[in-house]
Amino acid sequence: MESRRNSTTVVGFSLLPSELIHYIILRLALPDIFHLKSVNKFITSVIADQDFARDYNLRSSSSTWLFVYKKRWHRDPVVVHGFTQSSERWFKVMIGDILKPVTPPGEDLYFLTAAGNFFLFALNCSREVISVDPITKTVKRIPQSPLGPRGTSSWRRSGIKLLAGPSGSGQFRFLFAEMVDNNPTLFEYDSTTNKWKSTIARENNVNLTHNNVKDKDRIFLSASNGPNTSIVISVGCDINDPLVVRPRFTTVPEDGELAVGFSWGSVINRLHIYGDGRMLIVRSGSVGLNDSSRRIRCLKHIELWGLNPNGSQWAFVSSIPNGLIDEIKKPYGVMMGCLEEREETIRVILMSNFEGVWDIIWLGFDLVKSRWFRVPLPVFNMEGSNMAGVTFSSGLTIA
Incomplete structure (x- = not known):
C-alpha cells in the first residue's frame, strides 16, 4: 500500500511544470535525487x-555536510551517515560493497576526512590509506607516504586536508603536516600523478611586523600543539613554498595541562580543538562522580581564537554566549571535536559520551556578522557503537 502511495505521489510530481520540477530537485540532497531517479523516467x-x-554541482559545492562513521564490530557493513542543513534527516552512504575488494576480513577502518565525492579511510591493520568515491563507486589505494606505514593513531585531524578537484575530474590532493627530525614538514599526495612530495617548511622570520600570513586563500595545517606554543604550516598557491608560523598563547592555566582534539573528562578540564588556523578552547568543570567513581564534567565556557596577522600569536576572537552554553551543556565522560573554516564561517562539531550514550553538537560562527549559531541535528542513534570518525565536507556532486 505504501509503495502505491509513493508511486502516485511521484507521478503527480511529474505533472508539475518542468521549471518548477527543476527548482525543487535542485534543492534536494543528492541521496534523495538518486531515489527519485530510480523511480521515474x-x-x-x-x-x-x-x-x-x-x-546542482555549483550549488552543492558551497553547501556543508557533516559525515559520521560509527561501527559496532569489524564485520559490520561500512556505512557513513551524512547530514546537511538543507535536509531534516540523516542519510546513509553505503560504501561497504565498494570497499570489499581492498579490505581483508577483520580490517579496522577509521574515517579520516572527506571533500566533495571523496572519502578517505585509514586501515589500522594494514596501515594503509584508501580513498572511496561513493558516486562512481570507485576505490583507490594511496601509496605509502615518505614516512612509511601509519596506523590510525598517527593521523591528527587538524594536521590533514583533503582537496577535491573540479567536479567530474576524479582528482584530489591529500596534504598533511608532521614534525620530522624537529623540522615542520609538508607532505602532499596528488591523485593525478599517484605520487607523494615532501617539503620542509621555511621559517617565517623576515619582516614579522609587516608580514600578513592570514590570507583567505592559504591552508593552515597544525604540525604540533603545546600548552603555550603551536607549530602551524601555512600553504599558499605555491605548494613548493610552505611557511612555518609559531603562534604563542599567553593565557596558560596554572597546571599547564590541556587535551588536544580528544579528552577524557575525568582527567583534564581544558580541551583544545584546532583547524584551519583556528583554536577552540572548551573549558569544563566537575559535576560529581558516576557509579565507577570516575569524575563527570560539564561544559562551562567556549572560546574561539585565531592567528594574528603575522602568525606570531593566538588572538582572541569570540566567546560563545552564556545562553547558548546553557542550551548545549550536558554531563560527559569523554569529548572530542573537529573544526573547519570555509566561506567566512567557522564550523565546530563537539561529540561527547556519557555512560555509553553519544551526543553530537554542531556550532557555527559567522565571521562577517560576528555571530554564533547552532545547527539542530536530528536524533542520531549511536548506542552501543564506537565512534570511528567525524568530519565536515563540501557537498556531494553529480558525476
Missing part, C-alpha cells in the same frame, strides 16, 4: 540534463 531525464548537473 521523466525525472531521470531532468537529472541527466547537463544544465541541471552544472547548476
